[in-house]
Amino acid sequence: MRFLRQTLAIAAKDLRSEIRGKEAVNAAFSFALVILLLFSFAFDPTAAESRRYGPGLLWIAFLFAGSLMLNPSFAREQSNDTLDALRMAPISPFAILSAKMLANFIFMSLVELVLVPVFGVLYNVSLSGVAGRLILVLVLGTIGLTVTGTVFSAISSHARMRELLLPLLLLPILTPLLIAAVEATASLLVDQPELDRTWVALLAGFDILFLTASWLLCDYLIEE
Protein backbone atom coordinates (compact mmCIF):
# COMPACT_ATOMS: atom_id res chain seq x y z
CA MET A 1 0.00 0.00 0.00
CA ARG A 2 2.79 2.36 0.99
CA PHE A 3 4.64 1.38 -2.15
CA LEU A 4 1.60 2.12 -4.29
CA ARG A 5 1.07 5.52 -2.67
CA GLN A 6 4.72 6.48 -3.19
CA THR A 7 4.64 5.34 -6.79
CA LEU A 8 1.46 7.26 -7.55
CA ALA A 9 2.77 10.40 -5.86
CA ILE A 10 5.97 10.47 -7.93
CA ALA A 11 4.14 9.55 -11.13
CA ALA A 12 1.67 12.36 -10.46
CA LYS A 13 4.59 14.76 -10.05
CA ASP A 14 6.02 13.68 -13.41
CA LEU A 15 2.63 13.98 -15.08
CA ARG A 16 2.13 17.44 -13.60
CA SER A 17 5.46 18.70 -14.83
CA GLU A 18 4.79 17.19 -18.26
CA ILE A 19 1.33 18.79 -18.45
CA ARG A 20 2.93 22.15 -17.68
CA GLY A 21 5.82 21.74 -20.08
CA LYS A 22 4.28 19.39 -22.68
CA GLU A 23 7.76 18.84 -24.08
CA ALA A 24 8.19 15.07 -24.25
CA VAL A 25 4.72 14.13 -25.48
CA ASN A 26 4.60 16.86 -28.12
CA ALA A 27 8.05 16.04 -29.42
CA ALA A 28 7.38 12.31 -29.50
CA PHE A 29 4.05 12.77 -31.24
CA SER A 30 5.44 15.09 -33.92
CA PHE A 31 8.41 12.81 -34.46
CA ALA A 32 6.21 9.73 -34.91
CA LEU A 33 4.01 11.69 -37.32
CA VAL A 34 7.05 12.67 -39.37
CA ILE A 35 8.09 9.02 -39.56
CA LEU A 36 4.61 7.97 -40.73
CA LEU A 37 4.73 10.70 -43.37
CA LEU A 38 8.21 9.72 -44.55
CA PHE A 39 7.20 6.07 -44.87
CA SER A 40 4.34 7.10 -47.13
CA PHE A 41 6.98 8.37 -49.56
CA ALA A 42 9.28 5.38 -49.10
CA PHE A 43 6.50 2.81 -49.67
CA ASP A 44 3.38 3.07 -51.75
CA PRO A 45 0.58 3.45 -49.21
CA THR A 46 -2.22 1.80 -51.13
CA ALA A 47 -4.53 -0.27 -48.97
CA ALA A 48 -3.11 -3.71 -49.80
CA GLU A 49 0.50 -2.58 -49.44
CA SER A 50 -0.17 -0.68 -46.25
CA ARG A 51 -1.69 -3.77 -44.66
CA ARG A 52 1.60 -5.53 -45.33
CA TYR A 53 3.96 -2.77 -44.20
CA GLY A 54 1.59 -0.93 -41.89
CA PRO A 55 2.20 -2.79 -38.62
CA GLY A 56 5.95 -2.58 -39.10
CA LEU A 57 6.09 1.12 -39.71
CA LEU A 58 3.59 1.84 -36.95
CA TRP A 59 5.80 0.06 -34.41
CA ILE A 60 9.00 1.55 -35.81
CA ALA A 61 7.39 4.97 -35.33
CA PHE A 62 6.46 4.09 -31.72
CA LEU A 63 9.90 2.71 -30.93
CA PHE A 64 11.71 5.74 -32.34
CA ALA A 65 9.33 8.15 -30.67
CA GLY A 66 9.66 6.23 -27.41
CA SER A 67 13.46 6.25 -27.46
CA LEU A 68 13.27 10.01 -28.00
CA MET A 69 10.67 10.66 -25.33
CA LEU A 70 12.13 8.48 -22.58
CA ASN A 71 15.32 10.49 -22.47
CA PRO A 72 14.15 13.38 -20.24
CA SER A 73 12.60 10.93 -17.76
CA PHE A 74 15.73 10.85 -15.61
CA ALA A 75 17.65 13.65 -17.29
CA ARG A 76 15.14 16.23 -16.05
CA GLU A 77 15.84 15.20 -12.46
CA GLN A 78 19.48 16.06 -12.93
CA SER A 79 19.38 19.77 -13.68
CA ASN A 80 18.31 20.57 -10.10
CA ASP A 81 19.65 17.39 -8.48
CA THR A 82 16.10 16.40 -7.62
CA LEU A 83 16.90 12.71 -7.94
CA ASP A 84 19.09 13.08 -4.85
CA ALA A 85 16.12 14.55 -3.03
CA LEU A 86 13.94 11.63 -4.06
CA ARG A 87 16.63 9.23 -2.96
CA MET A 88 16.96 10.87 0.44
CA ALA A 89 13.24 10.61 1.07
CA PRO A 90 12.12 7.35 2.71
CA ILE A 91 11.01 5.87 -0.61
CA SER A 92 11.99 2.47 -1.94
CA PRO A 93 14.12 2.72 -5.11
CA PHE A 94 11.70 0.52 -6.99
CA ALA A 95 8.90 2.98 -6.20
CA ILE A 96 10.91 5.74 -7.93
CA LEU A 97 11.62 3.51 -10.91
CA SER A 98 8.10 2.18 -11.26
CA ALA A 99 6.67 5.70 -10.92
CA LYS A 100 8.84 6.75 -13.84
CA MET A 101 7.71 3.67 -15.76
CA LEU A 102 4.07 4.47 -15.03
CA ALA A 103 4.44 8.10 -16.11
CA ASN A 104 6.24 7.09 -19.31
CA PHE A 105 3.61 4.46 -19.99
CA ILE A 106 0.90 7.13 -19.74
CA PHE A 107 2.85 9.52 -22.02
CA MET A 108 3.45 6.82 -24.58
CA SER A 109 -0.19 5.68 -24.46
CA LEU A 110 -1.31 9.26 -25.11
CA VAL A 111 0.92 9.43 -28.18
CA GLU A 112 -0.41 6.08 -29.42
CA LEU A 113 -4.00 7.03 -28.71
CA VAL A 114 -3.72 9.85 -31.23
CA LEU A 115 -1.33 8.21 -33.63
CA VAL A 116 -3.16 4.91 -34.23
CA PRO A 117 -6.32 6.56 -35.63
CA VAL A 118 -4.15 8.93 -37.67
CA PHE A 119 -2.34 5.90 -39.04
CA GLY A 120 -5.67 4.26 -39.88
CA VAL A 121 -6.78 7.35 -41.78
CA LEU A 122 -3.54 8.07 -43.62
CA TYR A 123 -2.92 4.48 -44.67
CA ASN A 124 -6.55 3.58 -45.21
CA VAL A 125 -6.57 0.70 -42.73
CA SER A 126 -9.81 -0.10 -40.94
CA LEU A 127 -9.19 -0.64 -37.21
CA SER A 128 -12.69 -0.38 -35.76
CA GLY A 129 -13.45 -4.13 -35.81
CA VAL A 130 -10.32 -5.11 -33.92
CA ALA A 131 -10.03 -2.19 -31.49
CA GLY A 132 -10.15 -4.29 -28.31
CA ARG A 133 -7.52 -6.80 -29.42
CA LEU A 134 -5.36 -4.04 -30.88
CA ILE A 135 -5.42 -2.24 -27.54
CA LEU A 136 -4.23 -5.43 -25.82
CA VAL A 137 -1.24 -5.64 -28.21
CA LEU A 138 -0.52 -1.93 -27.85
CA VAL A 139 -0.63 -2.09 -24.05
CA LEU A 140 1.66 -5.13 -23.86
CA GLY A 141 4.10 -3.62 -26.35
CA THR A 142 4.10 -0.25 -24.62
CA ILE A 143 4.77 -1.85 -21.22
CA GLY A 144 7.84 -3.57 -22.65
CA LEU A 145 9.02 -0.37 -24.31
CA THR A 146 8.58 1.79 -21.22
CA VAL A 147 10.02 -0.75 -18.74
CA THR A 148 13.29 -1.24 -20.63
CA GLY A 149 13.29 2.36 -21.82
CA THR A 150 12.98 3.78 -18.30
CA VAL A 151 15.77 1.56 -17.00
CA PHE A 152 18.05 2.58 -19.87
CA SER A 153 17.09 6.20 -19.42
CA ALA A 154 18.36 5.90 -15.84
CA ILE A 155 21.58 4.39 -17.19
CA SER A 156 22.15 6.84 -20.03
CA SER A 157 21.31 9.91 -17.93
CA HIS A 158 24.77 9.60 -16.33
CA ALA A 159 26.60 9.36 -19.65
CA ARG A 160 27.90 11.86 -22.13
CA MET A 161 25.93 12.14 -25.38
CA ARG A 162 22.93 10.60 -23.64
CA GLU A 163 20.43 11.60 -26.36
CA LEU A 164 22.36 9.48 -28.83
CA LEU A 165 23.18 6.71 -26.41
CA LEU A 166 19.62 5.84 -25.35
CA PRO A 167 18.36 4.69 -28.79
CA LEU A 168 21.63 2.84 -29.26
CA LEU A 169 21.14 0.88 -26.03
CA LEU A 170 17.40 0.50 -26.33
CA LEU A 171 16.66 -0.44 -29.93
CA PRO A 172 18.72 -3.68 -30.16
CA ILE A 173 17.20 -4.92 -26.89
CA LEU A 174 13.73 -4.23 -28.25
CA THR A 175 14.06 -6.44 -31.35
CA PRO A 176 12.07 -9.38 -29.90
CA LEU A 177 9.41 -6.92 -28.79
CA LEU A 178 9.32 -5.34 -32.25
CA ILE A 179 8.97 -8.69 -34.01
CA ALA A 180 6.24 -9.90 -31.64
CA ALA A 181 4.31 -6.61 -31.67
CA VAL A 182 4.48 -6.29 -35.47
CA GLU A 183 3.39 -9.89 -36.03
CA ALA A 184 0.56 -9.62 -33.50
CA THR A 185 -0.61 -6.35 -35.07
CA ALA A 186 -0.30 -7.83 -38.56
CA SER A 187 -2.50 -10.76 -37.53
CA LEU A 188 -5.23 -8.17 -36.76
CA LEU A 189 -5.00 -6.26 -40.04
CA VAL A 190 -5.69 -9.15 -42.44
CA ASP A 191 -9.12 -9.88 -43.91
CA GLN A 192 -10.06 -12.45 -41.26
CA PRO A 193 -8.44 -10.94 -38.19
CA GLU A 194 -7.48 -13.41 -35.51
CA LEU A 195 -5.08 -12.49 -32.72
CA ASP A 196 -1.95 -14.64 -32.84
CA ARG A 197 -1.58 -15.96 -29.28
CA THR A 198 2.09 -16.95 -29.67
CA TRP A 199 3.16 -13.36 -30.20
CA VAL A 200 0.97 -12.07 -27.39
CA ALA A 201 2.60 -14.64 -25.10
CA LEU A 202 6.05 -13.51 -26.24
CA LEU A 203 5.14 -9.86 -25.57
CA ALA A 204 3.86 -10.76 -22.11
CA GLY A 205 7.02 -12.81 -21.48
CA PHE A 206 9.21 -9.86 -22.49
CA ASP A 207 7.30 -7.57 -20.12
CA ILE A 208 7.47 -9.98 -17.18
CA LEU A 209 11.16 -10.80 -17.69
CA PHE A 210 12.35 -7.21 -17.82
CA LEU A 211 9.99 -5.98 -15.12
CA THR A 212 11.41 -8.66 -12.81
CA ALA A 213 14.97 -7.81 -13.82
CA SER A 214 14.43 -4.11 -13.15
CA TRP A 215 12.86 -4.93 -9.77
CA LEU A 216 15.94 -6.99 -8.87
CA LEU A 217 18.44 -4.41 -10.15
CA CYS A 218 16.75 -1.12 -9.26
CA ASP A 219 18.90 -0.59 -6.16
CA TYR A 220 21.94 -0.29 -8.39
CA LEU A 221 20.20 2.03 -10.85
CA ILE A 222 18.95 4.58 -8.35
CA GLU A 223 21.89 4.57 -5.95
CA GLU A 224 24.24 7.49 -5.45
Place this chain on the structure above:
Amino acid sequence: MKGRIATTIVVGALIFFAGYAALFLAPDEKTMHVIQRIFYFHVPSWIAMFIAFSIVFIANIAYLATRKSNWDCLGVSAAEVGVVCCTIGLATGPLWARPVWGIWWTWDARLTTTFILWLLYISYLLLRGLLDDPEKKATLSAVFGIFAFLDVPLVYVSNRLWRTQHPQPVILGGNGSGLDPTMGKVLLLCVIAVIGVMIIVLFDRYRLERLRHEFEELRLEVETRDLTPASILGKEST
Protein backbone atom coordinates in the same frame (compact mmCIF):
# COMPACT_ATOMS: atom_id res chain seq x y z
CA MET B 1 55.81 -14.58 -16.45
CA LYS B 2 57.51 -17.85 -17.38
CA GLY B 3 54.18 -19.64 -17.19
CA ARG B 4 52.63 -17.10 -19.51
CA ILE B 5 55.33 -17.50 -22.13
CA ALA B 6 55.03 -21.28 -21.90
CA THR B 7 51.24 -21.23 -22.30
CA THR B 8 51.51 -18.80 -25.21
CA ILE B 9 53.97 -21.13 -26.95
CA VAL B 10 51.77 -24.17 -26.29
CA VAL B 11 48.61 -22.45 -27.52
CA GLY B 12 50.47 -20.98 -30.51
CA ALA B 13 51.66 -24.45 -31.51
CA LEU B 14 48.17 -25.80 -30.94
CA ILE B 15 46.47 -23.23 -33.19
CA PHE B 16 49.14 -23.80 -35.84
CA PHE B 17 48.56 -27.55 -35.75
CA ALA B 18 44.78 -27.00 -35.71
CA GLY B 19 45.08 -24.97 -38.91
CA TYR B 20 47.15 -27.72 -40.47
CA ALA B 21 44.70 -30.41 -39.40
CA ALA B 22 41.71 -28.45 -40.68
CA LEU B 23 43.35 -27.94 -44.08
CA PHE B 24 45.08 -31.28 -44.65
CA LEU B 25 44.07 -33.97 -42.16
CA ALA B 26 40.28 -33.59 -42.18
CA PRO B 27 38.52 -35.51 -44.97
CA ASP B 28 36.84 -33.68 -47.83
CA GLU B 29 33.14 -33.05 -47.35
CA LYS B 30 30.89 -34.87 -49.85
CA THR B 31 28.98 -31.93 -51.34
CA MET B 32 30.76 -28.78 -50.19
CA HIS B 33 34.38 -29.98 -50.71
CA VAL B 34 37.13 -27.59 -49.67
CA ILE B 35 34.74 -24.76 -48.77
CA GLN B 36 33.49 -26.76 -45.82
CA ARG B 37 36.87 -26.46 -44.09
CA ILE B 38 36.00 -22.96 -42.92
CA PHE B 39 33.71 -24.85 -40.53
CA TYR B 40 36.74 -25.70 -38.37
CA PHE B 41 37.15 -22.04 -37.50
CA HIS B 42 33.59 -20.84 -37.85
CA VAL B 43 32.15 -23.14 -35.19
CA PRO B 44 34.99 -22.78 -32.65
CA SER B 45 34.76 -18.98 -32.84
CA TRP B 46 31.06 -19.20 -31.98
CA ILE B 47 31.80 -21.46 -29.05
CA ALA B 48 34.52 -19.08 -27.86
CA MET B 49 32.13 -16.15 -28.26
CA PHE B 50 29.48 -17.92 -26.23
CA ILE B 51 31.99 -18.62 -23.44
CA ALA B 52 33.21 -15.01 -23.50
CA PHE B 53 29.71 -13.53 -23.25
CA SER B 54 28.80 -15.95 -20.48
CA ILE B 55 31.88 -14.72 -18.61
CA VAL B 56 30.63 -11.14 -19.10
CA PHE B 57 27.27 -12.09 -17.60
CA ILE B 58 28.85 -13.85 -14.62
CA ALA B 59 31.29 -10.98 -14.09
CA ASN B 60 28.43 -8.45 -14.19
CA ILE B 61 26.46 -10.29 -11.53
CA ALA B 62 29.56 -10.87 -9.44
CA TYR B 63 30.45 -7.18 -9.65
CA LEU B 64 27.02 -6.07 -8.44
CA ALA B 65 27.16 -8.64 -5.63
CA THR B 66 30.70 -7.89 -4.41
CA ARG B 67 31.59 -4.41 -5.77
CA LYS B 68 35.13 -5.59 -6.46
CA SER B 69 36.68 -3.78 -9.42
CA ASN B 70 38.35 -7.03 -10.58
CA TRP B 71 34.98 -8.29 -11.76
CA ASP B 72 34.37 -5.13 -13.70
CA CYS B 73 37.77 -5.49 -15.39
CA LEU B 74 36.96 -9.10 -16.23
CA GLY B 75 33.59 -8.06 -17.64
CA VAL B 76 34.96 -5.48 -20.06
CA SER B 77 37.86 -7.74 -21.12
CA ALA B 78 35.54 -10.65 -21.86
CA ALA B 79 33.13 -8.37 -23.72
CA GLU B 80 35.91 -7.14 -26.00
CA VAL B 81 37.19 -10.66 -26.64
CA GLY B 82 33.63 -11.84 -27.26
CA VAL B 83 33.03 -9.07 -29.79
CA VAL B 84 36.21 -10.10 -31.62
CA CYS B 85 35.13 -13.79 -31.69
CA CYS B 86 31.68 -12.69 -32.82
CA THR B 87 33.21 -10.61 -35.63
CA ILE B 88 35.25 -13.62 -36.77
CA GLY B 89 32.10 -15.73 -36.80
CA LEU B 90 30.12 -13.08 -38.66
CA ALA B 91 32.92 -12.71 -41.21
CA THR B 92 33.54 -16.43 -41.85
CA GLY B 93 29.81 -17.20 -42.01
CA PRO B 94 29.03 -15.27 -45.22
CA LEU B 95 32.25 -16.54 -46.83
CA TRP B 96 30.93 -20.04 -46.32
CA ALA B 97 27.31 -19.23 -47.10
CA ARG B 98 27.95 -17.57 -50.47
CA PRO B 99 29.21 -20.68 -52.34
CA VAL B 100 26.98 -23.13 -50.45
CA TRP B 101 23.64 -21.34 -50.04
CA GLY B 102 24.21 -18.91 -52.91
CA ILE B 103 23.72 -15.88 -50.68
CA TRP B 104 25.98 -13.92 -48.35
CA TRP B 105 23.49 -13.39 -45.62
CA THR B 106 20.07 -14.64 -44.60
CA TRP B 107 17.80 -13.33 -41.87
CA ASP B 108 17.64 -16.64 -40.09
CA ALA B 109 17.22 -17.08 -36.34
CA ARG B 110 20.81 -17.85 -35.45
CA LEU B 111 22.32 -15.29 -37.79
CA THR B 112 19.99 -12.54 -36.67
CA THR B 113 20.49 -13.42 -33.01
CA THR B 114 24.26 -13.23 -33.33
CA PHE B 115 24.04 -9.99 -35.24
CA ILE B 116 21.93 -8.47 -32.45
CA LEU B 117 24.25 -9.99 -29.85
CA TRP B 118 27.15 -8.27 -31.58
CA LEU B 119 25.27 -4.93 -31.56
CA LEU B 120 24.32 -5.36 -27.90
CA TYR B 121 27.89 -5.90 -26.75
CA ILE B 122 29.15 -3.06 -28.92
CA SER B 123 26.57 -0.87 -27.15
CA TYR B 124 27.90 -2.23 -23.86
CA LEU B 125 31.44 -1.13 -24.79
CA LEU B 126 30.16 2.22 -26.10
CA LEU B 127 28.24 2.83 -22.89
CA ARG B 128 31.40 2.22 -20.90
CA GLY B 129 33.24 4.72 -23.03
CA LEU B 130 30.64 7.41 -22.38
CA LEU B 131 30.44 7.03 -18.59
CA ASP B 132 33.15 8.99 -16.81
CA ASP B 133 32.79 8.15 -13.16
CA PRO B 134 34.51 4.76 -12.68
CA GLU B 135 32.06 3.53 -10.05
CA LYS B 136 29.03 4.52 -12.14
CA LYS B 137 30.63 3.03 -15.21
CA ALA B 138 31.05 -0.34 -13.53
CA THR B 139 27.60 -0.45 -11.92
CA LEU B 140 25.50 0.82 -14.80
CA SER B 141 27.28 -1.17 -17.48
CA ALA B 142 26.85 -4.29 -15.32
CA VAL B 143 23.08 -3.64 -15.21
CA PHE B 144 23.03 -3.14 -18.96
CA GLY B 145 25.09 -6.29 -19.49
CA ILE B 146 22.60 -8.35 -17.49
CA PHE B 147 19.68 -6.92 -19.47
CA ALA B 148 21.49 -7.64 -22.73
CA PHE B 149 22.20 -11.24 -21.79
CA LEU B 150 18.60 -11.82 -20.68
CA ASP B 151 17.44 -10.52 -24.04
CA VAL B 152 19.35 -13.15 -26.04
CA PRO B 153 16.95 -16.11 -25.53
CA LEU B 154 14.02 -13.86 -26.42
CA VAL B 155 15.73 -12.67 -29.60
CA TYR B 156 16.43 -16.29 -30.52
CA VAL B 157 12.91 -17.55 -29.81
CA SER B 158 11.26 -14.66 -31.65
CA ASN B 159 13.42 -15.16 -34.73
CA ARG B 160 13.02 -18.92 -34.54
CA LEU B 161 9.25 -18.56 -34.65
CA TRP B 162 9.57 -16.10 -37.46
CA ARG B 163 11.90 -17.56 -40.08
CA THR B 164 14.83 -19.92 -40.31
CA GLN B 165 17.30 -21.19 -42.91
CA HIS B 166 20.50 -22.09 -41.06
CA PRO B 167 21.09 -25.87 -41.01
CA GLN B 168 19.88 -27.85 -38.03
CA PRO B 169 22.67 -28.46 -35.56
CA VAL B 170 24.89 -31.16 -37.11
CA ILE B 171 26.27 -32.28 -33.78
CA LEU B 172 23.65 -33.54 -31.30
CA GLY B 173 21.05 -32.71 -33.93
CA GLY B 174 19.03 -35.91 -33.51
CA ASN B 175 18.82 -38.92 -35.86
CA GLY B 176 20.79 -38.88 -39.09
CA SER B 177 23.07 -36.08 -37.95
CA GLY B 178 26.69 -36.53 -37.04
CA LEU B 179 30.20 -35.95 -38.23
CA ASP B 180 32.80 -38.23 -39.72
CA PRO B 181 35.00 -39.35 -36.78
CA THR B 182 38.11 -37.63 -38.20
CA MET B 183 36.13 -34.45 -38.76
CA GLY B 184 34.95 -34.63 -35.16
CA LYS B 185 38.52 -34.98 -33.88
CA VAL B 186 39.79 -32.08 -35.99
CA LEU B 187 36.85 -29.95 -34.85
CA LEU B 188 37.59 -30.78 -31.22
CA LEU B 189 41.23 -29.82 -31.73
CA CYS B 190 40.20 -26.52 -33.36
CA VAL B 191 37.73 -25.75 -30.57
CA ILE B 192 40.39 -26.33 -27.93
CA ALA B 193 42.94 -24.24 -29.83
CA VAL B 194 40.59 -21.30 -30.41
CA ILE B 195 39.40 -21.34 -26.81
CA GLY B 196 43.08 -21.42 -25.78
CA VAL B 197 43.78 -18.32 -27.84
CA MET B 198 40.68 -16.65 -26.44
CA ILE B 199 41.75 -17.34 -22.86
CA ILE B 200 45.26 -16.00 -23.44
CA VAL B 201 43.93 -12.82 -25.05
CA LEU B 202 41.35 -12.47 -22.31
CA PHE B 203 44.01 -12.90 -19.66
CA ASP B 204 46.26 -10.26 -21.22
CA ARG B 205 43.38 -7.87 -21.71
CA TYR B 206 42.41 -8.37 -18.08
CA ARG B 207 45.92 -7.53 -16.90
CA LEU B 208 45.89 -4.41 -19.04
CA GLU B 209 42.53 -3.36 -17.61
CA ARG B 210 43.81 -3.89 -14.06
CA LEU B 211 46.82 -1.68 -14.80
CA ARG B 212 44.59 0.95 -16.35
CA HIS B 213 42.35 0.84 -13.31
CA GLU B 214 45.30 1.20 -10.96
CA PHE B 215 46.61 4.09 -13.01
CA GLU B 216 43.23 5.85 -12.84
CA GLU B 217 43.14 5.43 -9.08
CA LEU B 218 46.64 6.86 -8.68
CA ARG B 219 45.81 9.73 -11.00
CA LEU B 220 42.71 10.59 -8.97
CA GLU B 221 44.75 10.45 -5.80
CA VAL B 222 47.34 12.85 -7.23
CA GLU B 223 44.66 15.19 -8.52
CA THR B 224 42.99 15.47 -5.13
CA ARG B 225 46.28 16.47 -3.52
CA ASP B 226 47.08 20.14 -3.41
CA LEU B 227 50.29 20.49 -5.39
CA THR B 228 50.38 24.24 -6.07
CA PRO B 229 53.79 25.78 -5.36
CA ALA B 230 52.29 28.06 -2.70
CA SER B 231 50.96 25.15 -0.65
CA ILE B 232 54.24 23.25 -0.90
CA LEU B 233 56.25 26.33 0.05
CA GLY B 234 53.77 27.08 2.79
CA LYS B 235 54.29 23.64 4.26
CA GLU B 236 58.05 24.06 4.16
CA SER B 237 57.97 27.35 6.02
CA THR B 238 55.85 25.99 8.88
